[in-house]
Amino acid sequence: MVFPYQQLRVGRFTLFVASIVACTSSEPVASVPNNGMTLDAKVRRGATLHDELLQLSRDVPGFAAIYYDSLGGLVVRSTVQGISDASRSRLKSFLRRYTTASVDLDPLVAGMRILPAVWDYSTLAVWYEEARSALSKADVNSTRIDEYTNQIVIGVSDLSSASQLAADLTRRGVPAGALRFEQMGPAVLDASLTDAVRPRVGGLRITNANISASCTLGFKAYILTESGYDFRYFLTNAHCMTITGEVTGSLFLQPGFYQTQVGVEVENPPFFPCTAGQCRYADVAVVQYDDTVTHSLGVVARTPGPNNLLISGFTNIQGGIEGAIAGTPVKKIGAATGETSGSIVNACVDLSVTDRGITYTLLCQEQASYARGEGDSGAPVIVVDPRDPNAPYPVGLHWGHNISTGRANLSTMNNIHADLGYDRYQVQ
Amino acid sequence: MICNVRLIPVLATFMIACGAEPTTPTPTILRVVTDQGTYLAGGTGEVRILNVSGGPVSYNECERSLDRYDQGTWVAVSWRDSLAVNCVDILRTLGVGAEISVAFRLLDGLSAGTYRWRFDEIRMDDGGTPLPIWERVSTPFLVEP
Numbered sequence: 001m002v003f004p005y006q007q008l009r010v011g012r013f014t015l016f017v018a019s020i021v022a023c024t025s026s027e028p029v030a031s032v033p034n035n036g037m038t039l040d041a042k043v044r045r046g047a048t049l050h051d052e053l054l055q056l057s058r059d060v061p062g063f064a065a066i067y068y069d070s071l072g073g074l075v076v077r078s079t080v081q082g083i084s085d086a087s088r089s090r091l092k093s094f095l096r097r098y099t100t101a102s103v104d105l106d107p108l109v110a111g112m113r114i115l116p117a118v119w120d121y122s123t124l125a126v127w128y129e130e131a132r133s134a135l136s137k138a139d140v141n142s143t144r145i146d147e148y149t150n151q152i153v154i155g156v157s158d159l160s161s162a163s164q165l166a167a168d169l170t171r172r173g174v175p176a177g178a179l180r181f182e183q184m185g186p187a188v189l190d191a192s193l194t195d196a197v198r199p200r201v202g203g204l205r206i207t208n209a210n211i212s213a214s215c216t217l218g219f220k221a222y223i224l225t226e227s228g229y230d231f232r233y234f235l236t237n238a239h240c241m242t243i244t245g246e247v248t249g250s251l252f253l254q255p256g257f258y259q260t261q262v263g264v265e266v267e268n269p270p271f272f273p274c275t276a277g278q279c280r281y282a283d284v285a286v287v288q289y290d291d292t293v294t295h296s297l298g299v300v301a302r303t304p305g306p307n308n309l310l311i312s313g314f315t316n317i318q319g320g321i322e323g324a325i326a327g328t329p330v331k332k333i334g335a336a337t338g339e340t341s342g343s344i345v346n347a348c349v350d351l352s353v354t355d356r357g358i359t360y361t362l363l364c365q366e367q368a369s370y371a372r373g374e375g376d377s378g379a380p381v382i383v384v385d386p387r388d389p390n391a392p393y394p395v396g397l398h399w400g401h402n403i404s405t406g407r408a409n410l411s412t413m414n415n416i417h418a419d420l421g422y423d424r425y426q427v428q
Numbered sequence: 429m430i431c432n433v434r435l436i437p438v439l440a441t442f443m444i445a446c447g448a449e450p451t452t453p454t455p456t457i458l459r460v461v462t463d464q465g466t467y468l469a470g471g472t473g474e475v476r477i478l479n480v481s482g483g484p485v486s487y488n489e490c491e492r493s494l495d496r497y498d499q500g501t502w503v504a505v506s507w508r509d510s511l512a513v514n515c516v517d518i519l520r521t522l523g524v525g526a527e528i529s530v531a532f533r534l535l536d537g538l539s540a541g542t543y544r545w546r547f548d549e550i551r552m553d554d555g556g557t558p559l560p561i562w563e564r565v566s567t568p569f570l571v572e573p
């Protein structure tokens with residue numbers, strides 16, 4: 001029997017999606033595009049795939065999972081050896097509901113492989129319910145029974161939260177070996193940088209509620225405390241705060257008014273006297289996330305290009321560089337103009353700025369040729385390594401532009417650390 | 429002929445309203461007014477922007493120009509102390525009935541004449557539609573040497 005691999009993959013994906021849809025909504029689903037599969041009749045109120053697998057587990061002793069392998073062969077995982085004719089018949093009736101009519105089930109079931117499992121589906125389902133309750137936690141974004149590994153898989157936005165969650169679940173009777181955590185981004189459909197996006201990542205629009213001003217979320221940051229790493233911070237520009245150079249507890253929302261509060265300003269280094277008057281090394285301030293807010297370390301949203309705010313993906317930044325020399329190609333992801341590209345034009349320029357009636361000088365800033373706009377303040381600027389384009393490095397935070405040359409201005413990571421402390425607020 | 433220079437802004441306004449730019453509508457969203465009708469070159473002043481509309485507008489006051497009225501048309505002139513001026517890229521919101529003040533200093537050698545401030549980054553709060561120019565220019569004022 002020939003099973004087009006792609007069709008099987010689509011079918012499996014469709015089953016998975018269908019189960020999610022059914023699990024998260026009590027409304028019936030009229031039709032799911034399924035490449036020939038006939039799921040619409042099966043995905044109905046009160047009968048999710050999970051429900052059907054649970055029933056299968058009651059009917060087929062030891063049943064733990066069923067899936068196609070990469071070659072199209074049917075696999076059943078079971079806690080018991082062997083399988084009775086009655087169980088084969090029951091599996092066939094189940095498969096009939098999840099297979100196109102043209103597929104001959106007899107040879108498929110006759111040729112299936114039976115692999116061992118530690119826990120049967122009914123047992124996993126009990127623990128799955130426990131894990132599901134974790135979905136109410138802010139940084140948990142998915143739970144599932146993994147048919148391939150015979151485990152409960154919990155998707156978290158930040159793996160640092162996994163140990164606490166695992167401890168909670170084991171206290172409630174879930175064996176540690178039955179749990180697996182995986183870092184998972186948010187389920188984003190047609191979201192843009194100016195939408196409410198969970199978890200919060202670099203590039204999203206944020207609003208200072210105190211002064212009604214929009215900026216861009218820069219990089220998530222963490223510090224090392226006596227009790228361990230504290231990941232609850234992000235960097236953006238100091239001029240996005242209520243007062244530049246003074247902590248006033250500015251409240252930040254994402255993306256804008258009437259949306260979720262995400263954090264409170266906690267650091268905003270004061271100016272220091274200099275020959276130019278008053279200076280800083282970076283236009284940077286630190287906002288502490290509220291405890292209920294999900295956020296991802298080292299993740300920056302990407303868009304298809306300039307003036308397109310639709311999120312096309314996410315990228316994980318690497319550590320290791322503190323800025324960029326002249327000529328380095330860079331990208332900026334800002335909530336006003338999206339992802340724009342350019343290069344560093346000047347690598348160390350002292351720039352005088354007047355904002356809200358206060359004049360100050362930012363020492364040794366970088367200027368670049370990427371496009372920018374009002375609302376891009378605080379945007380992450382990254383450099384893409386051509387050898388590994390999916391793992392860019394942070395260069396700094398965009399903060400403004402020169403009105404005569406049009407060049408974008410940014411503060412490098414090196415300068416950010418000069419203002420905030422070299423051993424504090426790492427971004428990766 | 430005796431010419432009262434203090435009448436120039438009034439005349440300019442009259443000319444704009446009656447002839448030079450006959451299609452210029454009356455602002456209905458913002459009131460942009462200077463704190464004086466006449467300034468000395470090199471002097472300082474303040475321009476106030478009041479939102480008189482029923483919805484918020486977005487703005488960045490750093491992006492602005494100084495226009496001089498010249499032979500029936502407004503022409504942008506240099507007004508900054510240095511061309512190397514850096515603006516922050518924040519987008520602020522001016523709520524209904526809210527007002528901001530923007531301080532300015534005129535260049536020492538600014539020619540006498542009729543001027544206005546034009547704010548280039550004031551938009552509707554819908555994400556980017558720029559306000560028509562007549563909504564974001566100040567009342568004309570006079571500069572004396």
